[in-house]
Amino acid sequence: MIYTITFNPSIDYIVEVDDFQLGKVNRTANEYILTGGKGINVSIVLNNLGIESQALGFIAGFTGSYIQSHLEENGIHTDFIDVQNGYSRINFKMKSHEESEVNGNGPMINENDLTKLIEKIKKLHEGDILVLSGSIPKCISDDIYAHIMKEINHLGIKVVVDATGNLLMNVLEYKPFLIKPNNHELEEMFHVKLSNQKDIVRYAKKLQEMGAKNVLISMAGDGALFVCENGKVYFCDAPKGQVVNSVGAGDSMVAGFIAGYVKTQDYLQAFKMGVATGSASAFSKDLATADEVELLLKTINEVEYEY
């Protein structure tokens, strides 16, 4: 079974404003809401691709109830912990001349809530896949993903981590199966400016040396690089298309990679499926569907990188 954990689920309120004026009253040309949070997006896309998963994490208040019922209505299993403090956040995403986002901090999670989550995770089995995705509320220490990995290290579970900064750096010693920073997050982690693919590969390999088995570096419209545990390095161009909503493109890539890997056990197929799924989400209002992914997958060709 695949489990996703979202510490900080959200309702994403997406507004389109034709010509946003700072400091003025602006009116939307279009607006809609999506259920979000990185792990939840992974579960939604896996479901779209016909793969079962269970979404774990913390929800709170009326927004949390909406998130849970929306997922369940769409056939996604959930097992959230309902925390009694505040409400799940509403993240604001505005599309105008540029895309801007304001993400909330999320509800207060206490020790007791955390213990409940760890107890659930300890019941996972060998062969399960666990996805740890997204930011954590400020009240939680940035070694929490590492702590979770330490607790289940002996169980033979493949752990995928999509996070940044210390939250990601701290897990490396526990050898995650896959990590997926984007190129900007890679720069921030090493305090460097990476201006070409060769440099990006060099730093992705450092993450591998530090413990990650597979490293996927997404680069939005510039495609993605994959440093594989078999020693090979691949690059795929992103398919060309009209970007409609890139929120969740990275999560879709993670879901696509997992789906590809589960179906074929082949890393290259998984990588290509990841790129196709990321782009399919970027090219649509909502997250990628199986038909959209299948169409794009046919157009994707890899280049093996000589390093």
Ligand SMILES: Nc1ncnc2c1ncn2[C@@H]1O[C@H](COP(=O)(O)OP(=O)(O)OP(=O)(O)O)[C@@H](O)[C@H]1O
């Ligand atoms: N403008 C684009 N054109 C084509 N494909 C795109 C575009 N933006 C994203 N993608 C696809 O989605 C993948 C992931 O995108 P990106 O690098 O933006 O992830 P991310 O930064 O983790 O995104 P987010 O945090 O918004 O989920 C890319 O590798 C690519 O396949």
Ligand SMILES: O=P(O)(O)OC[C@@]1(O)O[C@H](CO)[C@@H](O)[C@@H]1O
């Ligand atoms: O604040 P975080 O947890 O880093 O990111 C949260 C978020 O921006 O990520 C998803 C897209 O990747 C959205 O659904 C959600 O609003």
